[in-house]
Amino acid sequence: MTKDNTFESLTFHSIINTILSKRYPEHFPMHWHKYIELIAIPYDEKKNLKGTIKINQEQYELHGGDFVLIWPGELHEVVDNEDKAFIALQFPMKVLSDIKDFAICLNLYKKKHFYNYEDSPEQNERIFFSLKQIFQVSTEYERNFRNVEMLMHLYDMFICLGNDLLKNAKQANNTLNQDEKILAACAYIQENCDTNITLDSVAKHIGFSPCYFSRYFKKVTSYSFVEYLMMQRVNRLQVLLTDDSLSITDAAYQAGFKSISTLNRVFKQYSGCSPTEYKKYYKV
Numbered sequence: 001m002t003k004d005n006t007f008e009s010l011t012f013h014s015i016i017n018t019i020l021s022k023r024y025p026e027h028f029p030m031h032w033h034k035y036i037e038l039i040a041i042p043y044d045e046k047k048n049l050k051g052t053i054k055i056n057q058e059q060y061e062l063h064g065g066d067f068v069l070i071w072p073g074e075l076h077e078v079v080d081n082e083d084k085a086f087i088a089l090q091f092p093m094k095v096l097s098d099i100k101d102f103a104i105c106l107n108l109y110k111k112k113h114f115y116n117y118e119d120s121p122e123q124n125e126r127i128f129f130s131l132k133q134i135f136q137v138s139t140e141y142e143r144n145f146r147n148v149e150m151l152m153h154l155y156d157m158f159i160c161l162g163n164d165l166l167k168n169a170k171q172a173n174n175t176l177n178q179d180e181k182i183l184a185a186c187a188y189i190q191e192n193c194d195t196n197i198t199l200d201s202v203a204k205h206i207g208f209s210p211c212y213f214s215r216y217f218k219k220v221t222s223y224s225f226v227e228y229l230m231m232q233r234v235n236r237l238q239v240l241l242t243d244d245s246l247s248i249t250d251a252a253y254q255a256g257f258k259s260i261s262t263l264n265r266v267f268k269q270y271s272g273c274s275p276t277e278y279k280k281y282y283k284v
Contacts (some may be wrong), residue, residue, distance in 0.1 A: 011138065015036075017089065018087075036070065036089055040067035040128070041063060041064050042128060051080055051086050054076060054077040057073060065117030065125075069112070073239065075272060104180070105165065109158070134154060137153070138150060178216065189228060193255065199213065234255075237263075248279070249273075
């Protein structure tokens with residue numbers, strides 16, 4: 001695996017890594033990593049700043065007040081940051097996944113990458129207020145409880161985003177209690193995707209009949225049970241591919257894949273490349 005020395009921000013000195021605009025590269029090739037990354041362009045009415053990010057083959061042009069969320073394992077590329085507009089946060093997945101309230105909503109969070117200021121100005125302004133606080137606290141190295149304060153502001157951001165996503169889900173289906181059970185099922189699948197988990201066992205876990213669970217799961221997540229299970233196994237494998245001590249075959253079996261032919265087909269479907277190619281894109 002490779003390390004690009006021009007991307008100097010990848011050394012974590014805090015729970016949350018902050019990257020100022022002057023340190024963010026103008027271009028950076030396709031890569032992935034194990035942490036969550038939030039890339040943003042602060043709003044500046046005096047400047048018409050812009051930049052372009054590519055995530056999972058989808059390209060997003062950001063302007064002032066916009067931001068994107070990139071999740072662990074997602075292939076992404078800095079296509080254009082010639083205005084030196086981007087600032088960023090990087091932090092481990094466990095910051096969210098270790099807290100149940102966030103963990104059960106991870107599927108909702110992951111479905112959206114681009115947050116446009118024009119679509120939700122109040123939400124984005126709240127996010128950028130918290131961003132400003134994180135960047136400020138991050139420079140005060142002697143401050144008591146510095147990391148805790150940074151986390152508090154980060155959690156405020158994801159509470160804001162999560163409430164909006166849950167509100168939209170409720171408006172779309174008007175059955176939030178059942179939706180929460182589906183979110184619980186998603187979390188259960190994520191935790192157990194490396195086992196011989198079945199639709200029947202997950203349906204029983206949340207108290208649904210298999211037939212009803214299958215239909216309702218598809219309605220809420222837009223994926224069939226098998227599609228979602230395969231996607232979680234791919235996510236698990238992506239993490240395991242960072243371990244140089246494991247062969248791709250061993251990593252695949254640990255992720256729950258029992259067939260190499262299935263692995264190659266499914267992995268390329270969700271990642272856009274083979275496991276071998278994907279391993280080469282890893283940046284520490």
